[in-house]
Amino acid sequence: MPHSTAVELTHRVNAGLASAESAVRHYVEAIEARDGALRAFAAFDRDEALESARAIDRLRPKGPLAGLPVAVKDIIDTAQYETCYGSSIYRGHRPALDAACVALLRSCGAVVLGKTVTAEFATFAPGPTRNPHAPGHTPGGSSSGSAVAVAAGLAPVALGTQTAGSVIRPASFCGVVGYKPSVRRVPRAGVKLISDTLDEVGLFATSVDDIALLVSVVAQQPAWAMRPAQGRAGPAPTLGWTLTSRGDEAEPAMRQAVERAAQRAYDAGARADAVDWPSSFDPLFDAQRTVQLAETARALGPEYAYRRSQLSAQLVEAIREAQEFPAQRYAEALQAGRRCAAEIESLFGGSDVIIAPSAVGEAPATLASTGDPLFNRPWQLLGCPVIGLPFGLGKQGLPIGVSVIARPGRDAQLMAAAAWLEQCWQRPAD
Numbered sequence: 001m002p003h004s005t006a007v008e009l010t011h012r013v014n015a016g017l018a019s020a021e022s023a024v025r026h027y028v029e030a031i032e033a034r035d036g037a038l039r040a041f042a043a044f045d046r047d048e049a050l051e052s053a054r055a056i057d058r059l060r061p062k063g064p065l066a067g068l069p070v071a072v073k074d075i076i077d078t079a080q081y082e083t084c085y086g087s088s089i090y091r092g093h094r095p096a097l098d099a100a101c102v103a104l105l106r107s108c109g110a111v112v113l114g115k116t117v118t119a120e121f122a123t124f125a126p127g128p129t130r131n132p133h134a135p136g137h138t139p140g141g142s143s144s145g146s147a148v149a150v151a152a153g154l155a156p157v158a159l160g161t162q163t164a165g166s167v168i169r170p171a172s173f174c175g176v177v178g179y180k181p182s183v184r185r186v187p188r189a190g191v192k193l194i195s196d197t198l199d200e201v202g203l204f205a206t207s208v209d210d211i212a213l214l215v216s217v218v219a220q221q222p223a224w225a226m227r228p229a230q231g232r233a234g235p236a237p238t239l240g241w242t243l244t245s246r247g248d249e250a251e252p253a254m255r256q257a258v259e260r261a262a263q264r265a266y267d268a269g270a271r272a273d274a275v276d277w278p279s280s281f282d283p284l285f286d287a288q289r290t291v292q293l294a295e296t297a298r299a300l301g302p303e304y305a306y307r308r309s310q311l312s313a314q315l316v317e318a319i320r321e322a323q324e325f326p327a328q329r330y331a332e333a334l335q336a337g338r339r340c341a342a343e344i345e346s347l348f349g350g351s352d353v354i355i356a357p358s359a360v361g362e363a364p365a366t367l368a369s370t371g372d373p374l375f376n377r378p379w380q381l382l383g384c385p386v387i388g389l390p391f392g393l394g395k396q397g398l399p400i401g402v403s404v405i406a407r408p409g410r411d412a413q414l415m416a417a418a419a420w421l422e423q424c425w426q427r428p429a430d
Contacts, residue, residue, distance in 0.1 A: 006068055006156045006210040010109075013056075013067035020067025024053035024111050027069045031114070031154050037135070039128040040148040042074045043081040044114035052080070052111045063109030064225070065217060070105055071155035073146050074115040075122045076201070077190040078102055085192045086118040086127055086142075089307045099190025101159060101201050101218045108217045113155050116145025119370055121194055121300060122161055125312035126370050131173060133398050137363040140170025141370025143202070147174040150204040157214055158204040163195050163292055165359070165376030167202035168388040172401030173363035173371065177422075178388040179203045179211045182408050185219045185385070195295040197334065198288070198380055208387065208419040215411070224412055237417035239265055240275035240351035245282050246374060251361025253394035261355050261391050261402045261425065268424040275354060278346045280339075284378035287333035291381065294330040297322035337381040341408065344382065348407055353417040358401040362394035375403070383408040387418040391425060 004012070012018040028046050035041050049069070056067050077083050077095035084090045097103070102112065117127035119142035129144040131137045132152040139148045143160030147170035150158050160167045162180045171178025179202055186201040193199050201218070205211045216225035241262040243255055266272040297304070297319040303311060304319050311319075348354060357375040364371055379386050385408070388401045404421060406414035 004156075005207055006205060006213055009156060010064065010066050010068050010213070014062055018067070020053040020056040020062070020109070020111065021050060023067040024049050024069050024113070027113055027155055034152060035154060038130050038132055038148055038152055038154070040116055040145040040152065040154055041071070041114045042084065042117045042127070042145065045081070048080055049111060049113050056109050056111060059109070063107070065105060065213070066109035068110045068157065069113040069155055070110045071113050071116045071146055071149040071158035072102060073143050073158070073160045074118045075142075075161050075192050076102060076159055078112055078115060080112055081115045083115065086120045086122065087303070087310065089303055089310045095190070097190065100187035102190070104218050104220070105214070116143075116149055116158060118142050119144065120312050120315055121192065122163060122166060123194060123296060124314040124318060124370070126367060131363050133175065134363065134396075136367070137365050137398065138173065138367060138370050140173040140359075140363065142166040143170050143204070144370065146204050147171055147176060147178070150174070150176045150206060156205065157210055160202045160204055161191060162200055162202050162376075162380065163198045164288060164380055165373030167204070168376050168386055168401075168403055169359045169371055169373055171204060171388040172358035173399065175390045175399030175401070177205050177207060177211055177390070179215065180380070180386045181215070181219065182385045182411050183383040185411055187218075194299045195292050196299070197291050197295060208389075208415065208422050211387065212415050212419075215415070219411070221412070224415055234416055234420055236265070236268065236270040237352040237420055238350060239270050239272040239353060239355060240348065241272060241355040242275050242277050244356060244375065244378065245277045245279070246285065249360060249374060250357050251394065253400055254357045254359065254361045257391045257400050258355055258357055258402055261421075265421060265424055268427070270420075270424075275347060275349060275351060278343070280343065281347065281378060283336045284340055284381050285374065287336040288377035288381040290325065290329055290333035291337070293318055293322040294325060294333075341382050344407055352406070352413060354405045356403050356405060358388045358403045362396050362398040362400060379403070379405055385411045385414045387414055389418060389422055389425065
């Protein structure tokens with residue numbers, strides 16, 4: 001089966017125009033041909049994937065995700081495959097059950113294609129995955145394998161997780177669409193959590209329509225998959241755009257991308273205005289980091305206590321730093337997030353969504369780091385839903401993405417606006 005979108009693939013399988021087995025075989029063969037160099041997958045079994053597809057072919061009806069191959073980040077439990085959380089501590093660990101999000105996908109006809117590489121416990125130490133656009137540059141993280149699997153055509157869609165920027169940043173570095181939902185839109189049961197406040201299950205795909213299809217299942221919002229037909233993306237949204245108060249830390253190409261994205265939307269009929277970043281929101285950058293480190297130290301307390309020698313130096317250092325925080329620091333960081341969330345209208349004003357940087361710039365030329373999540377931190381602590389969309393290339397010829405952000409709980413509005421922007425930005429500029 002030639003490469004197609006998730007929407008097209010599931011339609012063809014349900015209409016009897018293709019089999020689930022042929023759909024899965026296409027991606028199995030792509031993995032076998034290319035993943036030796038990319039190393040996106042931590043676990044993959046050709047026979048297991050194909051047998052799962054044949055089981056779907058025997059079903060009547062097959063389900064809305066019939067035959068859709070899904071790559072799953074190795075921080076999310078699967079009964080079919082080992083789940084090691086990116087750590088040697090859990091080598092050989094085979095969960096008895098799928099995570100809730102995986103079970104929802106499988107119940108609707110999706111096929112688990114394999115497990116994708118994660119940074120250690122979805123934190124800081126990178127895995128072996130290579131950026132498909134430039135092997136010496138990071139693919140981002142911690143959902144590195146999932147982003148690369150979609151970018152390289154090894155899977156049409158993939159699950160990831162985000163605590164700071166672990167979906168949106170690798171989506172930007174790899175040139176794909178990433179989605180981080182509002183708080184608890186996607187169930188987290190069966191996901192190895194490192195931050196109870198911040199962790200969310202996210203998605204990667206090549207289009208907003210494909211994201212909407214998956215979200216309709218994993219968030220149990222079937223109406224979200226009812227997108228307008230191609231070329232009829234609905235009314236233009238009202239946009240704001242901002243570089244935040246830290247815009248001088250973004251690379252020139254990223255700053256230009258955000259401004260060009262807003263201008264393109266304005267030229268296509270949207271209202272698009274720069275919005276003022278409230279100075280009261282400045283503490284969000286440091287507060288998110290404090291919450292992340294404090295809760296990571298707590299969540300990984302047993303691993304730190306009993307298997308410290310098997311943790312990376314980066315993770316040990318982060319846990320030690322968090323253990324030295326004054327007791328009040330964590331409480332104040334949480335309060336900063338709550339205060340700014342209560343004042344969110346001072347940022348959004350009359351805007352439906354806001355456009356902002358997805359990363360500092362292009363993927364850095366390093367494999368020792370997954371890049372800086374600076375521009376993801378405020379939105380994560382606020383609980384805003386975010387869709388990262390590709391928007392051209394930087395000066396090194398590597399992908400750059402911009403984030404489309406909505407108020408917390410406005411995921412459906414975000415989907416509609418992102419679909420409109422995606423079509424707007426894919427049209428040739430005048």
